[in-house]
Amino acid sequence: MAGMWEFPRGNVFGATVMTMYGAFWMSYATIFIPGSGIMLAYQNNTSEFNNALGIYLIVWFILTLLFIPPVARRNIANTVLLSIVAITYAMLSGAQFTGSPRLLKAGGVFGIMAGLIAFYVAESELLAAEETAFIRLPLGELA
Numbered sequence: 001m002a003g004m005w006e007f008p009r010g011n012v013f014g015a016t017v018m019t020m021y022g023a024f025w026m027s028y029a030t031i032f033i034p035g036s037g038i039m040l041a042y043q044n045n046t047s048e049f050n051n052a053l054g055i056y057l058i059v060w061f062i063l064t065l066l067f068i069p070p071v072a073r074r075n076i077a078n079t080v081l082l083s084i085v086a087i088t089y090a091m092l093s094g095a096q097f098t099g100s101p102r103l104l105k106a107g108g109v110f111g112i113m114a115g116l117i118a119f120y121v122a123e124s125e126l127l128a129a130e131e132t133a134f135i136r137l138p139l140g141e142l143a
Contacts, residue, residue: 013074017067024060031056054096061089076140077121084114 003019006012031038031053042049064086071078091107094100124137 013070017071020063028056050096050099054093057089057093057096061086061093064089073142075142077117077124078139081114081117081121084110084117088114 003015003017003022006015006018030036034040039049042052064082068079068082068086071082088107088110091103091110095104095107120137121139124139127133127136
């Protein structure tokens with residue numbers, strides 16, 4: 001939904017990114033929903049499931065990397081956000097391939113950091129839209 005709200009504001013990049021990550025969460029959840037049958041298909045081969053999930057996360061890592069150059073010209077906060085999201089995907093993917101609990105935990109920590117930065121960016125944009133905001137949060141505007 002957030003992606004569709006960006007279109008009327010004229011923010012095509014924001015609409016694309018938010019819609020893509022919304023699709024990520026819906027598709028990632030579908031993998032673990034028993035009714036989808038995805039986990040059932042890998043019931044007898046957890047190694048194959050972990051490799052498939054690792055490939056899935058690598059695809060999202062690559063998509064995230066493709067979003068960084070266009071946003072790098074806008075502001076620092078979104079550039080840092082997407083960079084940390086990319087690191088998160090890389091670590092989580094590596095954890096799926098290797099079975100490393102440390103890598104999985106590190107990926108989770110980077111995911112939490114990305115979430116906190118995303119809240120900061122969202123709050124900054126929310127306050128920027130207000131005419132009488134009591135505070136402005138800088139995003140490190142470059143353009």
